[in-house]
Amino acid sequence: MAARRPTFADLGVPSALTRVLAANGVDSPFPIQAATLPDALAGRDVLGRGRTGSGKTYAFVLAVLTRLAATAKPKRAAGRPRALILAPTRELATQIHTVMAPLAQAVGLRTATVFGGVASGPQVTALRNGVDVLVACPGRLADLVDAGHARLDAIEITVLDEADHMADLGFLPVVRRLLDQTPRTGQRLLFSATLDAGVDVLVRRYLDKPVEHSVDTALSPVAAMTHHVLHVHAEDRFAVLVELTAAPGRTVVFTRTKRGAKALTRRLVTAGVPAVELHGNLAQAARTRNLRAFSDGDVRTLVATDIAARGIDVEDVALVVHADPPSEHKAYLHRSGRTARAGATGTVVTLMTAGQAAEVQELTRKAGIKATTTRLRPGDPLLHTLAPGERVLIPQPTASPESAAPISNGRSQRKPQSTNSGRGRRTGAKPAAASTRHAPAETVAAQPRSGGAAAFSARARAGRRGGR
Structure with a gap:
């Protein structure tokens, strides 16, 4: 008989937290949570390794x-928090705070987020x-510390989430500067999908005899995820x-x-597939608005760069499409991790031309x-097997000359930048804002049958439903 x-x-x-978990449908720990919680609750430094979607957020929260x-x-x-959670992106910081806020309220603790792209006053x-x-994201927190608005000398527990992604983004110098200002006697929890050289430096410098738990790492097979190259x-x-996203x-x-x-x-929208974009050129308000539209189901296709490859936890992503094959295998794994999360199933499709065959094989x-x-x-x-269901297209007028541009081949002649593409809305989802000449460039979605871009923008500004 299997052990309970x-x-x-x-x-x-404690029961105050388990009641909140149960109310949100979280009844039993994932492996990374069961492995790390006993040591973390005992006050030990912990190094937790697990692929994206493995449940690390609840483990440290x-x-x-x-x-x-x-x-x-x-x-x-004033300005002296007791615990610090560092995250590499604004979206991940927001997601962590969304998960944590109701739990913190249940035990009488106050939380806040700090990241760039928005006014610092609040x-x-x-x-x-x-x-x-x-x-906090490292850059904005460092600015606030330098300005005297925050001090880190009262930190009892520090968490580094997605530490390898922080290394990839070049945040390690500012992360080290922040950690140097926290008490050496404080507890440190570091969570990462991989343990590359940059992360190993953090482990050796800041963690004291850490207990390491490797559960469902980045290279672990995901039985519920199927991979196809077209x-x-x-x-x-x-x-x-279009056939896949419609x-x-x-x-x-x-x-x-x-x-x-x-x-x-814009091309997808013009073809009739409602979609929104997510990338680093968008203002924070537009990033939040577009991600909320995708999370809420107003739009069912998110076109993104690698900004969305980690930490964005949107439920029920059935399909990930690499319209451009990523430049390296870690990016492939983290992109693909947007589906088959938390025990769900998912499909990953890579579009490949003859000239990309050797690259994709490697x-x-x-x-x-x-x-x-x-x-x-x-x-x-096969396209109906990979993305089942009736195709629904809502054609829109061409938004701009740019909408006729071909899909990038990943070899930009000037400044290669990381980009991702999002999927269109399906049957039963509400149409979203149109990509028209009058729509803001930062928010490109499909136009409703009535109401137009202004109606969608008003709904988005009002935050009609809270995104994750």
């Missing part, structure tokens, strides 16, 4: 809140009013992509460049996955 799986209560999580709630509650000091005010747990003619790529279900499409993501979004080999390669043309029955 431990509950959160068995692991030491529950540890931080449980430990802070169990100690005497000092009066909150963040300064939150710090001045006193914060127990601060979720060998297509260059002139057929867009038509095949089916019911939520899809994330990745491209290599920001320009490619914008152009592809990519999949290094990623340790076995993909089924198929030569096909538009209309092939």
Whole structure:
């Protein structure tokens, strides 16, 4: 007889938090949570390794809140948080805070987020009013520390989430500068999908005899995820992509460049596939608005660069399409991790032309996955197998000359940038904003049958439904 799986209560999580978890449908720990929580709750430094979607967020959030709630509650000091969670992107910081906020409220703890791209005034005010747990991106936090709005000398627990992505983005110098200002006696929890050289430097410098738990790492096979490579003619790529994204279900499409993501979004919208874009050229308000539209189901296709490859936890992504094969295998794995999350199933499709065959073969080999390669043309029955359901297209007028641009081949002649493509809305989803000459360049979605872009923008500004 199989051993009984431990509950959160068995692991030491207090009832005030388990009740909130249960109310949100979180009833039993994932392997990374069951492995790391006992050591984290005992105050040990922990190195947790697990692929994206493995449940790392709850692992460290529950540890931080449980430990802070169990100690005497000092009066909150202005600008001196008790716990710090560092995340590489604004979207990931927001996601962590969304997960943590109701749990923190249940145990009487106050939380706040700090990241760039938005006005710093509200963040300064939150710090001045006193914060127990601060979720921050390194750059903005360093600015606030330098300006005297925040001090890190009262930090009891520090968490580094997606540490390898911070290394990839070049954040390690500022991360080290921030960690140097936290007490050496404080607890440190580091979570990462991989343990590359940059991350190893952090481990050796800042973690004291860490307990390492490797569960479902980046190269672990995901039984519920199937991989396909579609060998297509260059002139057929867009038509095949439309067939995939016009089916019911939520899809994330990745491209290599920001320009490619914008152009592809507009082409999809013009072809009748409602889509929004997500990349680094967007203002934070537009990024938040577009991600909310995708998360809420107003739009079912997200076209993105690698900004969305990690940490963006949107439920029920059925399909990931690499419109541009990524440049290296880690990017492939993290992009693909947008589907088959938390035990769900998912499909990953890479579009490949003849000139990309050797590159894609090497990519999949290094990623340790076995993909089924198929030569096909538009209309092939396999496309309905990969993305089942009735296709629904809502054609729109051409948005701009840019919308006629081809899908990027990933070899921009000037400044290659990481881009991803998003998937269109399916049957039953509400149409979203149109990509028209009058629509903001930062928000490109399909126009409703009535109401137009202004109606969608108003709904988005109002935050009609909260995105994750």
